[in-house]
Amino acid sequence: MSNYKIETKCVQGGYTPKNGEPRQIPIVQSTTFRYETSEDMGKLFDLEASGYFYSRLQNPTCDTVAAKICELEGGSAAMLTSSGQAANFYAIFNIATCGDHVISCSTIYGGTFNLFAVTMKKMGIEFTFVSPDCTDEELHAAFRENTKAVFGETIANPALTVLDIERFARIAHEHGVPMIVDNTFATPVNCRPFEWGADIVTHSTTKYMDGHGAAVGGCIVDSGKFDWLAHKEKFPGLCTPDDSYHGIVYAERFGLEGAFITKATAQLMRDFGSTPAPQSAFLLNLGLESLHVRMERHCANAQAVAEFLEGHEKIAWVNYSGLPSNPYYDLAKKYLPKGSCGVVSFGVRGGRRAAEQMMKHLKLAAIETHVADARTCCLHPASATHRQMNDEELLAAGVSGDLVRLSCGLESAEDLIADLAQALDAV
Numbered sequence: 001m002s003n004y005k006i007e008t009k010c011v012q013g014g015y016t017p018k019n020g021e022p023r024q025i026p027i028v029q030s031t032t033f034r035y036e037t038s039e040d041m042g043k044l045f046d047l048e049a050s051g052y053f054y055s056r057l058q059n060p061t062c063d064t065v066a067a068k069i070c071e072l073e074g075g076s077a078a079m080l081t082s083s084g085q086a087a088n089f090y091a092i093f094n095i096a097t098c099g100d101h102v103i104s105c106s107t108i109y110g111g112t113f114n115l116f117a118v119t120m121k122k123m124g125i126e127f128t129f130v131s132p133d134c135t136d137e138e139l140h141a142a143f144r145e146n147t148k149a150v151f152g153e154t155i156a157n158p159a160l161t162v163l164d165i166e167r168f169a170r171i172a173h174e175h176g177v178p179m180i181v182d183n184t185f186a187t188p189v190n191c192r193p194f195e196w197g198a199d200i201v202t203h204s205t206t207k208y209m210d211g212h213g214a215a216v217g218g219c220i221v222d223s224g225k226f227d228w229l230a231h232k233e234k235f236p237g238l239c240t241p242d243d244s245y246h247g248i249v250y251a252e253r254f255g256l257e258g259a260f261i262t263k264a265t266a267q268l269m270r271d272f273g274s275t276p277a278p279q280s281a282f283l284l285n286l287g288l289e290s291l292h293v294r295m296e297r298h299c300a301n302a303q304a305v306a307e308f309l310e311g312h313e314k315i316a317w318v319n320y321s322g323l324p325s326n327p328y329y330d331l332a333k334k335y336l337p338k339g340s341c342g343v344v345s346f347g348v349r350g351g352r353r354a355a356e357q358m359m360k361h362l363k364l365a366a367i368e369t370h371v372a373d374a375r376t377c378c379l380h381p382a383s384a385t386h387r388q389m390n391d392e393e394l395l396a397a398g399v400s401g402d403l404v405r406l407s408c409g410l411e412s413a414e415d416l417i418a419d420l421a422q423a424l425d426a427v
């Protein structure tokens with residue numbers, strides 16, 4: 001599929017049925033797989049042969065869908081996880097352990113911030129948060145001897161900052177560590193971080209990839225380009241023997257293309273088991289088949305809504321990188337030439353109370369802890385997803401008290417604008 005355009009890969013990537021096989025991907029609803037001899041099975045447990053033996057580690061339906069996302073991102077290997085949270089946790093924990101340090105953009109999803117700043121900190125991994133707008137010098141200064149990765153979101157949820165992926169990846173590489181990019185909001189239809197030097201891409205497939213609010217899920221894709229062995233001392237987990245698999249060295253045995261995902265599957269999936277259900281992978285694939293068509297409409301609706309809001313007297317500010325007034329307009333032109341995403345954020349004059357008041361009057365946009373759905377939805381992050389943050393952390397995350405996050409769905413832009421207009425009239 002590698003020579004086809006992204007639209008064709010969305011529809012047909014990952015699965016090519018042979019003569020007489022099902023046209024749609026089969027749902028392999030089986031926890032386990034049958035073998036003729038114990039020797040056959042033993043080889044699987046030694047990672048000497050590849051094959052399925054237990055769906056906690058790998059399942060054919062999930063692998064088929066992972067292969068499609070791998071093609072969409074232009075990667076070398078990929079795995080599905082049961083959620084975006086699991087994807088980001090695995091992506092980092094696969095290369096960083098107790099005593100290590102990771103640099104992350106401060107404008108990231110609230111759940112990821114909590115995972116990094118609270119839960120992973122308890123595990124002994126320390127994070128330094130830097131602004132996506134930091135200077136090269138500030139970013140260099142954040143590195144330590146024990147830094148193992150740099151992390152950021154292509155388009156931050158909900159701050160909507162656009163990451164200068166090329167710059168961040170270059171500096172990460174100067175320090176011998178990979179750049180991990182959460183590409184959830186942009187999707188590979190609008191941006192492929194590997195083309196700008198990123199090494200690992202993660203997704204909450206719960207968002208646009210699924211696109212219908214049907215199944216929670218995540219994905220990790222490896223570019224296959226980061227040379228772990230060139231930085232052996234930093235990545236012992238990939239470059240020294242794994243006792244739990246008779247001394248296998250992942251980077252030697254599976255090469256640059258396969259080491260990262262094989263280790264994450266063989267160790268992290270085995271031990272933590274954040275496995276997606278085959279049924280969920282099937283639903284995800286249905287979403288992927290129309291991703292390219294839907295992204296275009298999500299972006300067009302968001303652009304129209306953002307332009308309407310920017311001209312409205314009751315709106316204090318609008319944040320959408322498709323507006324020429326936006327500080328990320330130029331970065332978006334570079335990284336997101338086809339459009340960014342369907343999410344627009346804005347402040348209602350009168351602050352927090354006015355925002356809550358306006359949201360109550362919306363008829364089409366439902367209040368939900370969700371984005372990237374076919375149906376328009378909205379949220380007041382300061383009282384929901386970012387509730388655990390103090391004022392200083394909120395500010396660093398780019399979330400002000402009056403911020404409303406509006407995720408434009410696939411409805412008519414005219415109807416969405418009329419809905420917003422009547423809700424604003426009621427404030």
Ligand SMILES: *Cc1c(COP(=O)(O)O)cnc(C)c1O
Pocket residue numbers: 083084085086088109111112153157182184185203204205206207216217218
């Ligand atoms: C939603 C989200 C996550 C978490 O994904 P879940 O599927 O909800 O676990 C991670 N990153 C970003 C950018 C998200 O929007």
